[in-house]
Amino acid sequence: MTVRVQPDLSRPRRRGPGRAQVVVWQLVGLAVIVGLWWLVTDGLKLYPGYVFPSPRAVWTEISYGLWGTGPQDGKLLSAIGGSLRRVLTGYVAGLVLGGVIGLLMGAWLPLRATLGAYLTGVQSIPSIAFVPFAILFLGLNEKAVLFVVILEAFIPVALAVSGALLNVPPALQVAGRTLGARGVGLTLRVLLPASVPNILTGLRTSWSYAWRALVGAELLIAGVQSLGSQLEVGRNTANVALVLATIIIIGLIGGLFDAVLRAVEGRVRRDYGLEVTQ
Template identity: 75%
Template sequence: MGLRRSGARWRAAFWQLLGMALIVTVWWLVTDGLKLYPAYVFPSPGAVWAEVSYGLWGSGPQDGKLLAAISGSLRRVLTGYLVALFLGLGVGLLMSLWSPLRNTLSAYLTALQSIPSIAFVPFAILFIGLNERAVLFVVILEGFIPIALAVSGALLNVPPVIQMAGRTLGASGLNLLLRVMFPAALPSVLTGARTAWSFAWRALVGAELLIAGSRSLGEQLEIGRNTANVALVLATILVIGVIGGLFDAVLRAFESRIRHDYGLEARQ
């Protein structure tokens, strides 16, 4: 069984690497090979990689700015994401316990979730100011909504037989909620937490684009646009995608482990 799982992982990794190699090859053919576009319009993989290496581990006075931008953006998104999780868990629990609150607030939250995060940036600027707190406001709002809805829905979908078993064993009130119902709802809650991360990460970059500040990936995108440096723009987009994918992979692995422990998913 262990060898079969290991073989499946290696096969998946092989196909992912093969797909990446194919994309880079086509990219190189279009740029350096056939030169279908000027370098200042569509740079080659080598030019983009040069911007990545220059920004991550360069040693000159202007080097390393991409690394500083990653550090600043991660600090903001992790702060906002943790606050969103805390608020979302609390509000989700309250919504599951009190139906008037759930019937009212869930409709509002669903409507807010349908609004692109970039639409909240002007409000944040006018209400809070052109500063980092406005960025955190947008990140917290976008991360809070999915986790609140996920917690409320997950608790409401706990099978009644589990609640009856908990009451039979002496659990009631808050003890029943926290020690019986919430653990039973944990797989669905983790799915909501992963969704909240993707919302928060996208909201961060969008807010940083409009709220210029030192050390941010959004600022790097804006610098690339203002200087017509398409290679820097693509390098920053690449870094944003890699960071978002890595964090999602970690959350996905944790969610998969929990689902396997709960008997909801078979190990491959």
């Protein structure tokens, strides 16, 4: 005889850490990292400044690059503006292109079986591998950068949209058909709205791919105001502090946009009843 043990529903669920507590943990972790960095450089002086600069040297590069008033200052600020303009242009174009292709793949099996497989294979290729082709095909200019960004942005969206449409519960499809939805109407009015939470996950993945592709392409295409060109300037002038300052800014911008998209995704998932607010 099998005895089934019923869960004790009277016991309160264990609450996870609050948002404020998580922020405190993150700030403490940041302080520890900066403290260890200072100890290795200014404290113990294990490395010379031109090999591994101190936090103060990197902060100096950031402050000069963002709000300095000298003739060579403000370069990082203009680089940020140029890179954001390119990545947002390519990202939006990738979302539109990927959304259309994803809808077509989700609705038509032959296209999904062919193009879907090809896109999965192309996604496994590092974005930097497409830069030489983009340069030879479009020239050593901004168009080559946008080509690589759009390519890396639209593939995750197309695959996410196609996969999300296929993973809609059959009960919703039956309910939609019962209410008279057919063909394109069923896709746009039933399947697509039900797929929104999973599609948003693809949008976050698309952003990370596009951002990394942008910086990689900018590294190899000189003559444009960009964060990639700042990395190249730092390398050519042996300015490690500038290189680290640019890397930190790249990480902050990428993390900020990902946090915004993650917040939107969490809100949508709660509205859909996929997550419970503690």
